[in-house]
Amino acid sequence: MNIEQIYTGCLAQGAYYITSNGEAAIIDPLRETSPYIARLNSDQVQLKYIFETHFHADFVSGHLDLSKQTGAKIVYGPNAQPEFDIISAKDEQVFEVGNIKIKVLHTPGHTMESTCYLLIDENGKDHALFSGDTLFIGDVGRPDLAQKSASMTQEELAGILFHSLRNKVMILADDVIVYPAHGAGSACGKNMSKETVSTIGEQKEKNYALRADMTESEFIAEVTDGLLPPPAYFGMNVAMNKKGIPSFSSILNNGLREISVQEFEVLTEDAGALILDTRNNADFAKGFVPQSINIGINGDFAPWVGALIANVNQPIVLVTDLGKEEETVTRLSRVGFDHILGYLKGGFEAWKAAGFEIDTVNRISAAQFEKEVKIGESKVIDIRKETEYQAEHIEDAYSKPLAYINDWVKDINPNEHFFMHCAGGYRSMIAASILQARGYRNFSEIEGGFNAIAKTELPKTDFICQSKVL
Known part of the structure; x- marks a missing residue:
């Protein structure tokens, strides 16, 4: 048995790759599938299941592409009703992957379909909990994101989460490893640790929301206190994860279209495209295409794009450092920005060399x-x-x-x-x-x-x- 956490820092997101005796499972995959396919081929294993802990709000999942490419079944917990074929698992249903078992623990509260997956090793011992957004290191999932779809208040959802944690998670052995879906920097919680792995025992000792003497009313008050408004793109990502999306390869092909400096100016006007300049802030300050928005690729790029541009249907044209075009399109696609019309051929230097107007920041x-x-x-x-x-x-x-x-x-x-x-x-x-x-x-x-x-x-x-x- 092997468990690998594939952590993406800019999204503070953890996907999980699990293998046992020639079979594999992936939990909460990112949108681009090539890294997973390469890993499967290298390990010479067959992907059997793609487990989703819930409908993600902060990124677009790669479950559909991955399923089409491998034949693996997509598994959600109870209450999930997407517009594509899945295995809608029952609470405590068990799936076999090689010599291990993965048990479904329905833990509503963050969302109503939220589910944790308990890995039982070859010896029948509870080994690890893939806790999704139900339990983080130092925090628990915010209960306000699913209010509209669940027709409940955040306080009602928090009460449901309280019982999910007490009845499904806290009863596990202290040495069970906790693998959450997110760490510090994610907007899915408010007080997450920089650590990305823990144990049930450590969380019962250190996580404010898992105090043994905590009442339900205290839990509701503390979990709902200080919640900031969710980023505007969250709802759009949930819809994309439920309805299905274009293949990542098609998004990449469109986004990597070269645009000449002459065409670039016309395209931004005719298509109403936003100019997104992903160079570092020092270079941007010295000169940029007028009306450009600077969000540097070397930072919390995708979350800031999602928070500030918000509308995932906004047409975008890119100005990047040379060689950064594919990375930029990939990272935008992770949060659902699929309408990338292309990038400025030759970058800002080509624009400047052509004698077009430039702007600077004081x-x-x-x-x-x-x-x-x-x-x-x-x-x-x-x-x-x-x-x-x-x-x-x-x-x-x-x-x-x-x-x-x-x-x-x-x-x-x-x-x-x-x-x-x-x-x-x-x-x-x-x-x-x-x-x-x-x-x-x-x-x-x-x-x-x-x-x-x-x-x-x-x-x-x-x-x-x-x-x-x-």
Whole structure:
């Protein structure tokens, strides 16, 4: 028996590849199937089952392509009703893969079809729990995402989750390994650990939601407290996972179409395409195609695209570093952005060489910011998360998280200059590109963000450990 966690950092997502005696199972696969097919061929095993823990909201699954390519059956737990053929498993139903067994544990609460899979080894011992979004390391699944489809309140769903955890999960032996679907950085929970593997015993000891003396009402109050609005693309991804999607290969072929600089300008106007520039923020600041939105590939790329562009049907044209085109299309497809019309041939340098208009961002160093800003008089906007801001910030700075830019942008006075920063420059350049695309140019973006500002003599609030403000 072999278990491999295939972790994708930019989505904070864990898929699982399991083999035993010539057969394999995959749990919660990402959309592109070639890595799984290559692994199956290398190990000379037959994929028997594709297990889905629930209808994912934060990424598009590769279950359909994988099933077509291998003949493996797709398995969901009770209550799942997608628009394609599946095995709708019963609670406690057992599936055999080689010499091991995988037992279905229906654990509704995060969603009503949410299911954990218990792996029983060759000796009949409970070995590992693939907990999906029911149980994370340090947290549990948020109960507000399925309210509409379940016709329940988040409090009612949280109550169901409480009993799922107590009756199905916490009764397992302490040495059972826990493999969750997500880790820190995912919007599917609010207090997830950076660790991606644990045990039932460790979670009963350290996870706030699994306290032995916790009442149902306490659980509901704590699990629903402090939930941020889910990213706008979540509902669209759920629909795609239920209805079925185009093959990944067709999306990749369309997205890798070369677009000349002459055609690029026409296409953005005629097709209403959004220009997405995925270069690093330092290069973008020095020059870019006007109206481009910068979300760097070397960061939390796909989640920010999903959160800020939101509409997965939005036509997009790409400006990337040379050689990054396929990676960019792949990562966009993982969160359902299938309408990629192609990429600028030769990248930004080709656009510049052709003599077309370029734009820049007014980026200044932290040292220059220190000289120019007047604390108490100048307006400073901190676009980090609220927890980062609460931990430490520049005195008199305003907290305006990037995730809510579509809400606070309308309050900007275009005639009032302001300074803007994040933690390191990645998010503030996203914000700068959005603001300039909407006509705002009355700001200075700070290179290096708060990490650089913290090294100056500017007055800051006292530091508080972020874990204490979650």
